[in-house]
Amino acid sequence: MLRIEGLTAEIEGKQILKGIDLEVPKGEIHAIMGPNGSGKSTLSYVLSGREGYDITGGSVTWNGQDLLAMEPEERAAAGLFLAFQYPVELPGVGNANFLRTALNAQRRARGEKEVDAMAFLKLAREKLKQLQMSDEMLKRNVNVGFSGGEKKRNEVLQMALMNPSMAILDETDSGLDIDALRIVSEGVNALRGPDFSALVITHYQRLLNYIVPDRVHVLMGGRIVRSGGKELAEELEAQGYGQASAA
Amino acid sequence: MNAVTGGAGGFLSRFEGLRDRLPGASLERVRALREAGAATLRAKGLPGRRVEEWRYTDLAPVAQAHFTEALTAVGESPALPAARAPNRIVFVDGRLAEHLSQLPPHAAPLAARLEAAQELLAEDGGLPLVGLNAMMFEDGLFLDLPEGADAGTVEVLNLAAHGERPIAFHPRHVIRLAPGAKLTIVETSTGPAGAAYLHNPVYDIRVAEGASFTHVRVQREGRAAFQLSTIRARVAAGGTYDNFTLNAGGRLVRNEIHVVLEGPKAAAHMNGAQLVADGQHADTTTFLDHAAPDCPSRQTVKTVLAGKSRGVFQGKILVRQAAQRTDGYQMNQALLLSEEAEIDAKPQLEIYADDVKCSHGATVGALDPEQLFYLRARGIPAEEARAILVQAFLTEAVEGVTDPIAQAALEEAVSGWWEREAA
């Protein structure tokens, strides 16, 4: 269970999160929608531990732990995964090497046995196949020269490999073609189960036809202004945020 | 040592005693070159920071050290690393050690072939360090490839072996490729960690029509050592001089390269990487002279600095009026890993032709926080994430080298550098 209470945060003296209250019970998928600049990515960064934010109030507990007190790598090892809205390019770092290093760093932190190169390759190929991605991806440098859609798929590949218990998907659907949207959604749905929860940030109701959320929240001006069932997404699509938030 | 000779006094006075005993003493041209070198050094002294080309590199520590020349070869043979190529040429304190070497065809110790090689020794051109080398050189590599010969990959190992005394050696390497000849040299310079020696090599290189010389230099001198090297290469029509220099060792190192593209479609690559750790100073200074039309040149130099260290990149490209349709590219990038590290970068383009394509760029920065966070968000601890990004920068820096023997030598010098030096 992820519990966010009264979370306020600022960056460079500018308050972005103005008191977020949100609970994601174990096994549930929640969607967050909201206008540009409302603080969705900021929330995802704060949850995953990026530097540069001042947490000025509130708390985040995750499975009983104080999430905000953990280093980003500790959060990852504990099962938190962020699919970046803008995946970062790493010139000079091979994708296969990167993925295996990350996977093994997490395993080491959890006291599990590391996977060797052969076992990793087998695992990676299996996931690539599931996501209908080419093995070529592994040979390239991380996200360098990837198309927008390829970057997003690479995020989902990482998620599939890391097998997190809590995923935050920040506009993973933006930039995906119709087929990729379906494939990526299947990738998320494959993880669905009693021990997997997710926060799916999106601008488009369409994604939620594939990844059907348990709850939908509207984030505006740094606050959750409305919450509801999956039909709220349809309402937003039809009426826009102005109407929906006033309702 | 006095103010007039700017730290060169010791060398000059030893030359007085040595001039009749040095190799080639009976050869007119060699004698003349030595005297001219002495005159240059006497007039200019060791270059000081008032000289524009030496603004960022201070030779005071070299001037203050009291070097002697290693007049006798070391007694026992030094321990050698495993050879990387079938042909390996080993120098010990600047002397070609034939008993330790497997000389490829057309290669010989310069001291033994001075009569044949003397015409190829270039004048010092007013460069004090070349003057010093001319005055004092005892030996070097003479490699004279005939037309169309393919020498494959030759390994060169420069060892400093003399222990305690600060010695200086000034090898002179004369390398000539006749038309269509091909050569790759992979050269490593190393020495004892605590020895304050001076390695002052000069290279006279000629690449004839359609010949191609790939010159990979791995500088891993001992951490108290000085290496001041000067390469002068002339490339004829359709020829290629492809230099890659890794500066990873030494206390104070200058890697100076002059290339003249003399004929149409001659090509030059002057790439390099500098790994500069606490207490080190590394300087790559290059002069590229586009003197003929249709010549491409490529240069990428990457410097990574840790601790209290200093890096220098000076790259001058001169495009003469005759050099129409020059295609030049220069890029230098520095990665600063500490607040106390410093890089001075000075690109310089001087263009007199009107139809040219010359691009250049520079970046200086610390590790990218976005990249660090991306790695950490994937579970990689901060220290390991930093090491990965430094290694990535270094990997990119040596990426252009394709010869597998050179790749192995570079890989060995580069891998784990950050963990060894800075973490």
Ligand SMILES: Nc1ncnc2c1ncn2[C@@H]1O[C@H](COP(=O)(O)OP(=O)(O)OP(=O)(O)O)[C@@H](O)[C@H]1O
């Ligand atoms: N480094 C920063 N300095 C100042 N303001 C910032 C900084 N980073 C983000 N912001 C501001 O914080 C606000 C929230 O940004 P955030 O990226 O969280 O929005 P978002 O809801 O994800 O928007 P989008 O839908 O466009 O992705 C924006 O107004 C943005 O300009």
Ligand SMILES: [Mg+2]
């Ligand atoms: Mg966003």
